[in-house]
Amino acid sequence: MKTINIPGVEKPVSALIQGSDYFRPSVYEKVCNVLDRYFAIGGNTIDTAHIYCGGESEVAIGKWMNDRNNREDVIILTKGAHHDQHGPRVNPEAITKDLFESLERLGTDYIDLYALHRDDPSVPVSVIIDILNEHISAGRIKAIGGSNWTVERLQEANEYAASKGLVGFSFSSPNLSLAKANEPFWAGCVSADATDCKWHKEHQLPLLSWSSQARGFFTGRFTPEDQSNEDIVRVFYSDANWDRLRRAEQLATEKGVSTIQIALAYVLNQPFPTCALIGAQNEEELRSCFEGAEIVLTQDEVKWLEGL
Template sequence: MRTITIQGLDKPVSCLIKGSDYFREDVYEKAARNLDAYFAIGGNTIDTAYIYCGGESEKTIGRWMAERGNRDQVIILTKGAHHNKDGPRVNPEAIEADLQESLQRLGTDYVDLYALHRDDPSVPVGIIMDALNEHIQAGRIRAIGGSNWTTARLQEANEYAAQHGLVPFTFSSPNLSLAKANEPFWSGCVSADSSDCAWHEQHQLPLLSWSSQARGFFTGRFTPEVRDNADLVRVFYSDANWDRLRRAEQLAAERGVTAIQIALAYVLNQPFPACALIGAQTPEELESCRQGAEIVLTREELEWLEHGTPVRA
C-alpha cells in the first residue's frame, strides 16, 4: 500500500486510514476482525477520537493492540478538545484532560498523531501551540495537526511555531472528496475547496481526509430521486455533484473499476501528500478500497472529474 511521510513520525503512514467511529465494546470481535483484515492488506493507521462512541472506540483499539502485542506497529490518530454542551473547549486544560484520558483508554503512553477535533478562532494560536508543544516535549504526542481547521488558521499557527522555535502542525484533517459539500456535515466542520487544496500543494502539508468517499454518494445507490438519507441530500445533492458522479462512472467504465474507487483515487492522487479515512466494515468494502488506492490519476483527469474541463477530448 502506498504511504506518505508525516514530520514527527519514524514510520510512514498508509494512504488508507481505518476509521473506528463504530467501534463499541459490544462489537469487539467484529472490530478486531476488521482491524486484522485492514493490517493484512498493508494498512497501519487507525483514526479515532476522544468522543467516538463515548470513549469505547479508543478502549476497543487499546484492547486489540494489547491482545495482538503490536503497539509499535500501529500509528494512532486520535483527536481531542471537541466542544461539548457548554461550548468550545479548545484550551490547554481541555487538551490536557482529553489527551490523558485517551492515553489511558488506548493503553499507551503516547499517540502518534494528535489533532484538535475542532477550532475556536477566538483563542490565540499561541496558547494552543504552546500547550501542544508541552505534550510533545513530554513524549505524549509525536505529531500534531488540526481536524476541521481552516488553512488560514493552520498557517497562523505554523507561523507562530516558526517564530518561537516550536514544533508546527504537520498534518491537517478536513473533509476532501470529489463530491463537494453544500454545507458542513456537522457544525464546525471544514471541507477543503480549491483554494485550500492550492494551499496544501504550496506547503506540501499532508491532508488526511474524512468522508473521503462522500459517505457513499458514489456507490450507485443514490440518484436525485432517492432522498431517504436527509444528511446526504442536505450536504451532497447538487447538480454539480451529479455531474461529477456521471464523470466518475464514465472514467470507471473505461478503467474497469467502480465509481466509488475513482472517487477514492481522486483524494489519493492530489498534488500533495494525502490519505483517506475509510469506513469499510466488510471484506468486500475493504478490498474495494485496496483496489481504489492503487489507481493512478493524472492531474488532467483530476481536473476533468472535478470541473468537467475538456482535457479528455
C-alpha cells in the same frame, strides 16, 4: 499499500486509514476482524477520537493492541478538545484532560498523530501551540494537526510555531472528496475547496480526509429523484456533483473499475500528500478500498473529474 510521510512520525503512514467510530468492547470480535484484515493488506493507521462511542472506541483499540502485542507497529490518530454542551473546549485544560484520558484508554504512553477535533478561533494560536508543544516535549505526542481547521488558522499557527522555534501542525484533517459539500455535514466541520487545495499544494502539508467517498454518494444508491436521505441531499445534492458523478462513472468504465473506487482515487491522487479515512467493515468493502487506492490518475484526469 501506498504511504506518505508525516514529520514527527518515524513510520510511513498508510494511504488508507481505518476508521473506528463504531468500535466498542461489546463488539470486540468485529473490531478484531476489521483491524486484523486491515493490517493484513498493509494498513497501519487507525483513526479514533476522545468522543467516539463515549471513549469506548479508544478502549477497544487499546485492548486489540494489547492482545496483539503490536503497539509499535500501529500508528494511532486520535482527536481531542471537541466541543460539549457548553460550547468550545479548545483550551490547555481540555486538551490536556482529553489527551491523558485517551492515553489511558488506549493503554499507551504516546500518541503518534494528535489532532484537535475542532477549532475555536477566539483562542490565540499561541496558547494552543504552546500547550501542544509541552506534550510533545514530554513524549506524549509525536505529531500534531488540526481536524476541521481552516487553512488560514493552520498557517497562522505554523507561522507562530516557526517564530518561536516550536513544532507546528504537520497534518490537517478536513473533508476532501470529489463531491463538494454544499454546507458542513456537522456544525463546525470544514470541507477542503479549491482554495484550500491550492494552499495544501503550495505548502505540501499532508491532508487526511474524512468522508473521502462522500458518505456513499458514488455508490449508485442516490439519484436526483431520491430525496430520502436528508443529510446527503442537504450536503451533496447539486448539479455540479451529479455532473462529477457522471464523469466518475465514465472514467470508471474506461479503467474497468467501480465508480466509488474512482472517487477514492481522486482523493489519493492530489498534488500534495493525502490519506483517506475509510469505514470498511467487511472484506468486500476493504478490498474495494485497497484496489481504489492503487489506481493512478493523471492531474488532467483529476481536473476533468472536477469539471475543470
